[in-house]
Amino acid sequence: DIQMTQSPPSLSASAGERVTITCRASENVHKYLNWYQQKPGKAPKALIFAASSLEGGVPSRFSGTGSGTDFTLTIASLQPEDFATYYCQQSYSVPWTFGQGTKVEVK
Amino acid sequence: QVQLQESGPGLVKPSQTLSLTCTVSNASVSSGPYYWSWIRQPAGEGLEWIGRIYHSGDTNYNPSLISRLTISLDTSNNLFSLRLTSVTATDTAIYYCARESWSSAYFLDSWGQGTLVTVSS
Numbered sequence: 001d002i003q004m005t006q007s008p009p010s011l012s013a014s015a016g017e018r019v020t021i022t023c024r025a026s027e028n029v030h031k032y033l034n035w036y037q038q039k040p041g042k043a044p045k046a047l048i049f050a051a052s053s054l055e056g057g058v059p060s061r062f063s064g065t066g067s068g069t070d071f072t073l074t075i076a077s078l079q080p081e082d083f084a085t086y087y088c089q090q091s092y093s094v095p096w097t098f099g100q101g102t103k104v105e106v107k
Numbered sequence: 108q109v110q111l112q113e114s115g116p117g118l119v120k121p122s123q124t125l126s127l128t129c130t131v132s133n134a135s136v137s138s139g140p141y142y143w144s145w146i147r148q149p150a151g152e153g154l155e156w157i158g159r160i161y162h163s164g165d166t167n168y169n170p171s172l173i174s175r176l177t178i179s180l181d182t183s184n185n186l187f188s189l190r191l192t193s194v195t196a197t198d199t200a201i202y203y204c205a206r207e208s209w210s211s212a213y214f215l216d217s218w219g220q221g222t223l224v225t226v227s228s
Contacts, residue, residue: 034214043203043218050211091213095169096156
């Protein structure tokens with residue numbers, strides 16, 4: 001299985017700050033990397049697919065970059081509704097695998 | 108917009124079989140090009156992909172569960188199902204069903220709300 005490692009596991013930030021989360025794959029997943037947001041008690045929601053494509057309805061302050069083994073999710077200006085846990089997921093090789101999550105908390 | 112809804116027992120005894128269904132609205136499980144997937148999440152932990160089924164009936168399973176797992180389609184009722192045998196406490200989790208779409212990559216674009224399954228005697 002491909003292992004996905006996210007960093008940091010958690011971070012504290014204030015509204016308006018720029019936030020960056022990284023995801024590293026244990027092998028080359030090309031651009032088959034997706035990002036999800038999960039709020040407490042809710043199902044995950046797709047944000048970014050294919051490393052950099054924004055899912056419909058997702059605000060443009062979210063962006064994704066990377067290819068191969070190293071990927072980044074950036075929130076350009078953190079909004080109150082963005083405090084949540086973020087997961088990366090590879091869809092290059094079955095079984096799909098997720099990172100352990102990055103919790104974005106209020107500073 | 109597609110909607111998915113999980114249903115099934117919230118409590119299963121150890122060694123018994125966990126059975127869940129996911130009813131799909133506003134989309135057909137018998138039409139491509141979608142996969143229909145199951146994912147689970149133990150309380151306070153991360154996400155684990157369980158497996159998926161294509162409209163043709165082709166399946167992919169997580170190797171860690173393959174010996175106990177069956178995912179099937181019910182096209183008459185527009186739903187898909189998960190069956191996990193010989194459960195233990197480690198199978199306790201929130202179980203999500205989801206639709207997997209292709210757009211430059213496979214990704215899980217629509218999710219059910221999730222259902223908590225507890226394995227306990």
